[in-house]
Amino acid sequence: IVLTQSPATLSLSPGERATLSCRASQSVTRYLVWYQQRPGQAPRLLIYDASNRATGIPARFSGSGSGTDFTLTISSLEPEDFAVYYCQHRSSWPLTFGGGTKVEIK
C-alpha cells in the first residue's frame, strides 16, 4: 500500500490552521497513524486509527478520514508544531509510511 502525502511543504504562520493530507493506494479502513518529527529527534505518535489522539497530545491536533483519504488538522499552529509529519498504515503487511509533509514557518 502506497501512502501519498500532500502537500510536500506547507508554509504557514503561527496561529494559522494546517491541513495535511494522506491518500492510500487502496483502502486501509481506519488503520491510519500520524507522527510528528522534529529535527534531530525520533518520531512522536500523534494520532492512531485515523482519529484517536495519543496520550498527551494537545487537542489542537485532530485526525479524520477512512478508506483511502485521511486528514491531519492542526487548528492553530504553535511554534513547536513546525516540523515534519508522516502518516503510516497498519492495515496489512508490509507497513508503510508516507513521504512526509514539512510544515514550515512562513
Place this chain on the structure above:
Amino acid sequence: EVHLLESGGNLVQPGGSLRLSCAVSGFTFSSYGMSWVRQAPGKGLEWVSAISGSGGSTYYADSVKGRFTISRDNSKNTLYLQMNSLRVEDTAVYYCAKPGVPDGDYWWFVEWGPGTLVTVSS
C-alpha cells in the same frame, strides 16, 4: 518509564554484515511486538521489520527481505536486527519502536529509541 536504546551502528563496506541491538526496560518485553524503522539521511521514514512478542511471527519490507533477520531474546529484554549483504542504500539511522498495546495487530509506535547510524560505504 519505558526506555529503548539501540546499538551496533557502524561504518561497513557494501556486501558486509552488521547486527543491531535494542535494549529495552520499563515494560514486559515479551508481551509486545517490536519493530525496526529506518531513516536515510535527509529522507523520510521507512518501516523495515517487525516481530511478535513470542518471536514466532516476523515481517519484512520487500527492500530487506532475504537480507535482514529480526529476532529477540525475551530473557535479555533485547531486540536484534541481523543485516547481511548490505548495500549503500541501507545507509540510515535505525530506530527500534514499540507499539502502545500488547501483542496484537496494534502496530502504531508510541515509544522510539534515539536511533543508531549505519553507514554503508567503501
